[in-house]
Amino acid sequence: MNKITIVYQLKKIIFINVLAFLSLLLVGCESKNNNANIQRILDRGYVKVGTLFGPNSYYINAQGPAGFEYELAQKYADYLGVKLKIVPNYNLSDLFPLLDSGAVDFLAAGLSVTPQRLKKYNFSPSYNEISQKLIFKQGNIRPRKLSDLTGSFLVSTKSSHAENLAQLKLTHPNLNWQETDEFDSEELLVKVLNGEIDYTVVDSNTLAISRRYHPEVSIGFSLSKKEPLAWMINKQGDDSIFASLIEFFGQVHHDGTLLALDDKYYGHIEKFNYVDTRLFIKAINKKLPKYQSIFEKYGQExxxxxxxxxxxxxxxxxPHARSFTGVRGMMMLTLPTAKQMGIKSRLDAEQSVRGGAKYFKQMIDKIPDRIPKPDRTWFALASYNIGFGHLNDARIxxxxxxxxxxxWFDVKKRLPLLKQKKYYKKTKYGYARGDEPIHYVENIRRYYQTLSMVADKSIENRLKELTLEQNKDEKSADVLGSN
Structure with a gap:
């Protein structure tokens, strides 16, 4: 996925000042009567946000609600001093009526700002940008242009993909596709892999995450240039919500909150390695079941x-891995570390995992309590790799x-400086290969996310089943009640 484009120094200052100026103009032109929308949110004590279930927007993992859009919406609620009430949906076509009817205050669902949407809705300042990717299954003939699309082609109804295709058809009259309101883009991606359809369109941010557990997805070509993502607001009523969003996004741009959130969800997935990802998926299916109970046993903390x-x-x-440096076993412990952790045999899988878990827990405990997760975890991983002393040097x-x-986003940019004499000669612990812990941490983040997504998909699928069952029950009750 493309990182958030934020130009620092002069451009950043100009950007923030323009936002602040626009906000002051909007707020200054409003009377008390024109603050009804935002005042309604403040009076009731919560903001209602419509979103979509999915890897970018909102999902339930083992720790609870998660997703880039969910966390950003939570920060907006905190900014207002109210609670967040998420209204998740499975289909894009069901989302817009919620905004039109006033059932939600705005939509935070990774929505592109398009010409058609601008005719009907307002948008917050952009917080990211994506491009639309035409995808196909690896092994099939790669389409390189629109005229190569000769097979079945399906996209979601009312999506920016459908809107873009309609625009492209004006200059490519032979372009044909079908639309569905039953499946989202990630589900259509799976249909491509299963051979049920030949092509679909996926946003670059969704694709970056999905390829971690669907490595056979291949990109034919880009269907669009970069498009801004923003929250969608109803044009009806006053502009008080719009004004507050201008102020909010100005703040999170300025204080680094947005960059940190982007790094949390996307900082580790910029580069895709098909072979590595395919091997990992294979290992999850073949190797992990043999050792999963051991990881679960010592993964309680x-x-x-x-x-x-x-x-x-x-x-x-x-369990029998070894390197020329002398580290061995599942967790590749050094002999001194193994002795310190009370491990007798580094080649015994359970002992190695027990020792590694204990040692990693010590690394976590060394990180200052004021540092929250997930940064605390990434610092502990870097310390596990390079040593706590070198990590502290980089933080200084x-x-x-x-x-x-x-x-972590700030520190990882300085870790490579530990290789440069003008920097490491002024540190307590001296020279270190500071780029290694960056790759180490990012690799583990990718593996961890893939493992989490595999597990979270089962949770999400079950939640979807329960929701569909509940909807059927409610419809049945309505029918019975009307008789």
């Missing part, structure tokens, strides 16, 4: 999937350069 991800990075779940450099030493 640490998410067992994170423990398993560390082990895969270290040894590819090979970060602080000296005006960055936030408690934020």
């Amino acid at each position: 640490i998410d067992w999937r994170l423990l398993a991800a560390i082990s895969y990075q270290e040894s590819h779940w090979n 450099i970060t602080q000296r350069q005006g960055g936030d030493p408690d934020r």
Whole structure:
């Protein structure tokens, strides 16, 4: 996925000042009567946000609600000092009526700002950008242009993909596709892999996540240039919600909150490696079942999937792994560390995992309590790889350069400086290969996310089944009540 484009220094200052100026103009022109929309939210004590179930917007994992859009909406609720009430939907076609009827205050669902949508709705400042990708199954003939699309082609109804295709058909009259309101883009992606359809369109951010557990997805070509993503607001009523969103996005741009959130969800998935991802998926199916109970046993204080991800990075779940440096076993422990953790045999899978879990827990405990998750976890992983002393050196450099030493996004940019003499000669622990922990942490984040998504898909699918069952029951009750 493309990272959020934020130009620092002068452009950033201009951007924030323009937002602030626009906000002041809007607020200054309003009377008390024109603040009805935002005042209604403040009076009732919660903001109602429509979204979609999916890897980018909203899903339920083992820890509870998650997703980029969900967390950003939660930060907006915190900004207003109210609670967040999420109204999730499975189909895009069901989402817009909620906004039209006033059932939600706005939509936060990774929606592109398109010409057709601008005619009917307002949008918040953009917080990201994506491009539309035409996808097909690896092994099939790659389409490189619109005229190559000769097979079945299906996209979601009322999506920006359908809107874009309609525009392209004006100059490519032979372009044909079908639309569905039954499946979202991620479900259509799976249909491509299953051979049920030949092509579909997926946003680049969704594709970046999906390829971690569907590596056979291939990109034919881009159907669009970069498009801004923004929250959608109803044009009816006053502009008070719009004005508050301008102020909110100005703040999260300025203080780094948006960058940190982007890094949390997308910072580890920029580069896709088909072979590595395919091998990992194969290992999940073939190797992991043999050792999963061990990871679960010693992953009570640490998410067992994170423990398993560390082990895969270290040894590819090979209990007899060894390297020329002398580290061995599932968790590739050094002999001194193994002795310190009370491990007698590093080649025994259970002992190695027990020792690795204990050692990693010590790394977590060394990280200052003020640092929240997930940064706390990423710092602990970096410390596990490079050592706590070198990590602290990088954090000190970060602080000296005006960055936030408690934020992984800032510190990881300074870790490579530990290889440069002009920096490491001023540190306590000296030279270190500071780029290695960056790759180490990002690899584990990818493996961890894939393991989590595999598990979370089962949770999400079951939740969807229950919701559909509940809807059927409610419809049956309505029919009975009308008789």
